[in-house]
Amino acid sequence: MSDVLGNPTIPPDVSDSLAVLEKQRSTAETFGIPLAVLLEITHRCPLQCPYCSNPVELDRSAKELTTEEWKKVLSELAEIGVLQVHFSGGEPTARKDLVELVKHASDAGLYTNLITSAVLLTRERLSQLADAGLCHVQISFQGVEEGLADRVAGYRNGHRKKLEVAKWTRELDLPLTVNAVMHRQNLHQLPDIIQMAVDLDADRLEVANVQYYGWALKNRAALMPTVAQLDECTRLVEEARERLKGTLAIDYVVPDYYALRPKKCMGGWGRQFFNISPAGKVLPCHAAESITGLDFESVRSNHSIAWIWQNSDAFNRYRGTGWMKEPCKTCEFREIDFGGCRCQAFALTGDAANTDPACALSPLHETIFKQAEREAEGETNRFLYRNFSGGTLESENGT
Amino acid sequence: MAGPRNISVSEASRPVLPRHAKLKYDETRQVWVILAPERVLAPDEIAVEVLQLCNGERNVGDVADQLAAKYAAPREAILADVVVMLQDLADKGFLTEAREKTS
Numbered sequence: 001m002s003d004v005l006g007n008p009t010i011p012p013d014v015s016d017s018l019a020v021l022e023k024q025r026s027t028a029e030t031f032g033i034p035l036a037v038l039l040e041i042t043h044r045c046p047l048q049c050p051y052c053s054n055p056v057e058l059d060r061s062a063k064e065l066t067t068e069e070w071k072k073v074l075s076e077l078a079e080i081g082v083l084q085v086h087f088s089g090g091e092p093t094a095r096k097d098l099v100e101l102v103k104h105a106s107d108a109g110l111y112t113n114l115i116t117s118a119v120l121l122t123r124e125r126l127s128q129l130a131d132a133g134l135c136h137v138q139i140s141f142q143g144v145e146e147g148l149a150d151r152v153a154g155y156r157n158g159h160r161k162k163l164e165v166a167k168w169t170r171e172l173d174l175p176l177t178v179n180a181v182m183h184r185q186n187l188h189q190l191p192d193i194i195q196m197a198v199d200l201d202a203d204r205l206e207v208a209n210v211q212y213y214g215w216a217l218k219n220r221a222a223l224m225p226t227v228a229q230l231d232e233c234t235r236l237v238e239e240a241r242e243r244l245k246g247t248l249a250i251d252y253v254v255p256d257y258y259a260l261r262p263k264k265c266m267g268g269w270g271r272q273f274f275n276i277s278p279a280g281k282v283l284p285c286h287a288a289e290s291i292t293g294l295d296f297e298s299v300r301s302n303h304s305i306a307w308i309w310q311n312s313d314a315f316n317r318y319r320g321t322g323w324m325k326e327p328c329k330t331c332e333f334r335e336i337d338f339g340g341c342r343c344q345a346f347a348l349t350g351d352a353a354n355t356d357p358a359c360a361l362s363p364l365h366e367t368i369f370k371q372a373e374r375e376a377e378g379e380t381n382r383f384l385y386r387n388f389s390g391g392t393l394e395s396e397n398g399t
Numbered sequence: 400m401a402g403p404r405n406i407s408v409s410e411a412s413r414p415v416l417p418r419h420a421k422l423k424y425d426e427t428r429q430v431w432v433i434l435a436p437e438r439v440l441a442p443d444e445i446a447v448e449v450l451q452l453c454n455g456e457r458n459v460g461d462v463a464d465q466l467a468a469k470y471a472a473p474r475e476a477i478l479a480d481v482v483v484m485l486q487d488l489a490d491k492g493f494l495t496e497a498r499e500k501t502s
Contacts, residue, residue: 036437036439081426083423083439135418138436175419203492246405249492
């Protein structure tokens with residue numbers, strides 16, 4: 001009974017999906033191709049969530065890769081050793097060729113996941129996706145009842161539709177993840193959201209606190225939770241994890257503003273992850289285009305995806321530790337968290353090579369933490385909705 | 400619908416990987432992996448062998464019998480190890496049980 005991988009049956013911490021690569025081969029030296037890739041196949045979306053993870057500058061549909069281009073990308077990804085693809089957006093079901101793309105990915109041996117708002121899906125189309133080999137469906141929820149949920153999404157009757165699609169998903173025997181993005185205005189609904197996930201027969205629930213870049217940064221004052229809210233959230237998640245063991249797996253993402261140490265964003269720049277934008281740019285993270293002065297290569301260039309991953313300037317710029325300044329440069333945690341998030345460092349300090357202010361060692365940490373605390377206690381609840389025209393401010397009466 | 404949740408693995412269980420967990424040999428990295436939503440697990444060699452035997456038809460006792468014969472090892476020790484390993488997978492949501500055939 002030899003132990004091939006030199007570790008127990010299942011890695012003790014499976015919360016990091018890429019722990020496998022990280023442990024087995026030193027990606028720091030070899031930059032092995034990521035196991036999973038996020039495909040943002042379009043930025044079009046009927047929802048207008050104020051914390052959307054897409055860049056503020058959205059790709060218009062005319063710039064989107066064609067069906068044939070995406071198919072070529074999928075084949076290439078499978079060939080170089082990517083195992084999973086997440087079809088995301090925008091709203092991936094806004095692309096008419098989604099079934100065709102899922103089929104192509106499945107035929108290439110890729111594990112396929114659909115990350116969707118669900119509001120555009122019909123039962124027939126979902127059934128076609130299942131037949132095309134779709135492995136898993138993740139549906140986002142903005143709350144637990146339609147009043148708040150539809151207001152956050154800026155989309156009428158969205159919540160009702162999501163519940164319906166979640167039901168179809170299970171009827172078609174597709175596994176379901178409920179993705180709940182949490183912030184100050186919906187954290188009080190968390191106990192009911194957990195119960196909703198159980199009632200929907202979901203396998204998995206993501207309790208994902210908003211991360212404050214791009215659209216979310218613009219809406220920070222309306223979204224930032226208080227420390228007390230966050231503590232309660234953590235307690236509820238821990239209690240539910242224990243109570244629902246074997247029934248519902250719960251992943252938990254906390255906002256890093258209230259941490260002392262920054263998160264190991266993306267597992268470190270260019271180490272474990274990349275995504276492809278609607279226009280075909282290969283990006284170290286979905287917010288990377290917010291950093292100005294970086295030139296991202298496209299799948300439309302004459303370089304292969306593997307070459308872009310290994311050799312392009314954008315991927316190598318913040319890879320490893322060589323780019324670091326103080327206090328990161330000599331910090332004992334520099335290879336633990338890689339200085340946090342480059343996009344956040346850029347957004348809050350103007351230089352992506354600075355320490356992420358989420359880190360207590362950043363000279364800006366105190367200022368930013370205090371500001372977040374003030375915003376959390378503030379009265380600003382109006383959203384700036386996400387759209388192609390730079391955002392629309394919610395009206396005073398919340399419509 | 401998928402099989403029952405919250406399963407308790409015993410000698411009589413007939414476990415199987417659920418649809419969202421796929422056992423696959425990764426040619427690039429030369430390792431076996433279990434692909435699941437947002438997860439890639441690296442089962443060791445014996446776990447792979449156990450999971451390949453878990454087809455929803457065999458029960459855990461049958462699996463232990465086969466492994467005991469193959470490795471000429473004590474059946475009870477193997478059974479105990481297999482149950483622990485499968486329960487761990489079940490608790491993480493990566494194992495289900497074949498439904499009883501309704502007559």
